[in-house]
Amino acid sequence: MSRECTFLVVGGGIAGVSCAESLAICASNASILLLTECSIVKSVTNLVPVARYLHKFDVREKNVSELGAGITTIVDQLEHINSSEHWARTKTGVVIKFRYVCLCTGGAPKLISSRQEQHADRIIGIRDTDSVLELQRRLASAKDVVILGNGGIASELAHELHDVNVHWVIKDGHISATFVDPGAAEFFQLANTETEGQVDAAATAIKRMRYGELLPRQEEKLQLQSKRGAALGPDWHRNYDLSGGDGGGSPKLPKVYYKSHITQIEQSPNGSTLQVTLKHDDDSEQPEQINCDFIVSATGVQPRHDFTTDVPLELAEDGGINVDEMMRTNLCDVYAAGDVCTAAWMPAQHWFQMRLWTQARQMGSMAGRSMAALHDGETVYQDFCFELFGHVTQLFGFPVVLLGRFNGQGLGRDYELLVRCTRNKEYIKFVLQNGRLRGAILIGDTDLAETCENLILNGTDLEPYGDDILNPDIDIEDYFD
Ligand SMILES: Cc1cc2nc3c(=O)[nH]c(=O)nc-3n(C[C@H](O)[C@H](O)[C@H](O)COP(=O)(O)OP(=O)(O)OC[C@H]3O[C@@H](n4cnc5c(N)ncnc54)[C@H](O)[C@@H]3O)c2cc1C
Numbered sequence: 001m002s003r004e005c006t007f008l009v010v011g012g013g014i015a016g017v018s019c020a021e022s023l024a025i026c027a028s029n030a031s032i033l034l035l036t037e038c039s040i041v042k043s044v045t046n047l048v049p050v051a052r053y054l055h056k057f058d059v060r061e062k063n064v065s066e067l068g069a070g071i072t073t074i075v076d077q078l079e080h081i082n083s084s085e086h087w088a089r090t091k092t093g094v095v096i097k098f099r100y101v102c103l104c105t106g107g108a109p110k111l112i113s114s115r116q117e118q119h120a121d122r123i124i125g126i127r128d129t130d131s132v133l134e135l136q137r138r139l140a141s142a143k144d145v146v147i148l149g150n151g152g153i154a155s156e157l158a159h160e161l162h163d164v165n166v167h168w169v170i171k172d173g174h175i176s177a178t179f180v181d182p183g184a185a186e187f188f189q190l191a192n193t194e195t196e197g198q199v200d201a202a203a204t205a206i207k208r209m210r211y212g213e214l215l216p217r218q219e220e221k222l223q224l225q226s227k228r229g230a231a232l233g234p235d236w237h238r239n240y241d242l243s244g245g246d247g248g249g250s251p252k253l254p255k256v257y258y259k260s261h262i263t264q265i266e267q268s269p270n271g272s273t274l275q276v277t278l279k280h281d282d283d284s285e286q287p288e289q290i291n292c293d294f295i296v297s298a299t300g301v302q303p304r305h306d307f308t309t310d311v312p313l314e315l316a317e318d319g320g321i322n323v324d325e326m327m328r329t330n331l332c333d334v335y336a337a338g339d340v341c342t343a344a345w346m347p348a349q350h351w352f353q354m355r356l357w358t359q360a361r362q363m364g365s366m367a368g369r370s371m372a373a374l375h376d377g378e379t380v381y382q383d384f385c386f387e388l389f390g391h392v393t394q395l396f397g398f399p400v401v402l403l404g405r406f407n408g409q410g411l412g413r414d415y416e417l418l419v420r421c422t423r424n425k426e427y428i429k430f431v432l433q434n435g436r437l438r439g440a441i442l443i444g445d446t447d448l449a450e451t452c453e454n455l456i457l458n459g460t461d462l463e464p465y466g467d468d469i470l471n472p473d474i475d476i477e478d479y480f481d
């Protein structure tokens, strides 16, 4: 069997769907084919600008057949791409001739189990709906769970798991190090301790739009059982009961093992649990042992490109497919976007790549516009969203906005920090270099996102204002707008 199209987009995650939707707008007369291995796809709805570069949005899951007019779909797995002859082959043997192709095949959890094969079945990762159902199944009878990692997933699970002893093993000296500094981490922990037992997830006020995931219909669930789907996204845990087997006991805070590494994983003598040995960076402490039912390896993302190509794709050190500012790979007419790719262009002063929902959407749209422009012989420039890093999320029940080089990334030691903290209410950190704002962490309902965005982009000299810039009696939002 064979198919033909002008634009082939591979992957039904946010990058692939954004790419196909932007092609449908920019090249409405061309044929667009979306190839994805799962019949459930992700799309962005209710896009609301928070500031110039920051957006809130809902993410919907829908059936691939519900994609907008102008996009045809095929549910299958990409197996091979011949870029010189412009065709692709799927696992079931369908040959697709294309003019341009965009690879949006996402990522897979980078599990520690690869080094611990014998216990692989007790080390799980979280990526898609299937993996959460697996987590739920294991939790139901679990008493102790180890979470390894200190990024987005670990931070969410440490907050969301209930009725189970959570052992959180981190390499760093403070929690959630991927996103926040030690001060903000302490802010979260204090708030958590002081509200222990009163946490009502449903009542938590979030400024960001809710993730409106539709639970798959029964027949779609059946299809999902055998196929990996797109990554989960914002607020995914609201749709699942993540209670352990401890049966409604009093809520417990996770036990955090700072600056620790797992050195050994063994079966316990009775065979029912795992025995995990930890080594502390500080060798003065004895190795520690934890007994647990299973380990969640929340240790990052591995870009996923398990198909072959006629000419090797150029990969970055992190395994992503290198792309330039137009989202082009090293292969002729082959583009890539989202978690599968690595930004190999010279980044703007205030932007860097993180594998996030927002960037998957921005890259997917950019790839679509870029391919359409080439097809129409037009010139297109890189979108302004790549000027400034921005992330709107929620951590430990607080709304969080991260802007620019929010943790001083790439600034060496040549920067100052200005912090304002109101216990259980807000934590604001400004990263200043030569008197200019280079990044910010805004936790709580600060209403400062747009002001900070402007200050970073305009390079306003804040030296004359000294510490008053964060004086609670001065309304800097009014002052600078
Ligand atoms: C638990 C969890 C929570 C998260 N929370 C947030 C958050 O709060 N905020 C945020 O910004 N980001 C969050 N992220 C990250 C965000 O979900 C990802 O960055 C984003 O979804 C990546 O989108 P993508 O389209 O590049 O990849 P994916 O969503 O992984 O989509 C890839 C698609 O390609 C398909 N595919 C793969 N290989 C093939 C093939 N060979 N043939 C055909 N199809 C194929 C897959 O089935 C899938 O449909 C979270 C991620 C996880 C796992």
Ligand SMILES: NC(=O)C1=CN([C@@H]2O[C@H](COP(=O)(O)OP(=O)(O)OC[C@H]3O[C@@H](n4cnc5c(N)ncnc54)[C@H](OP(=O)(O)O)[C@@H]3O)[C@@H](O)[C@H]2O)C=CC1
Residues within 6 Å of the ligand: 112, 148, 149, 150, 151, 152, 153, 154, 156, 171, 177, 178, 297, 298, 299, 300, 301, 354, 355, 356, 393, 394
């Ligand atoms: N709210 C949000 O925005 C959320 C975003 N996400 C996104 O989903 C994706 C997957 O999340 P996640 O898996 O948490 O990935 P992250 O990249 O966010 O975090 C991975 C964490 O694991 C640590 N790590 C890596 N390897 C090891 C190891 N061998 N032993 C111990 N620790 C290790 C990393 O440390 P180091 O950095 O030092 O290597 C880092 O702390 C990410 O792209 C993330 O940004 C997920 C959930 C929520």
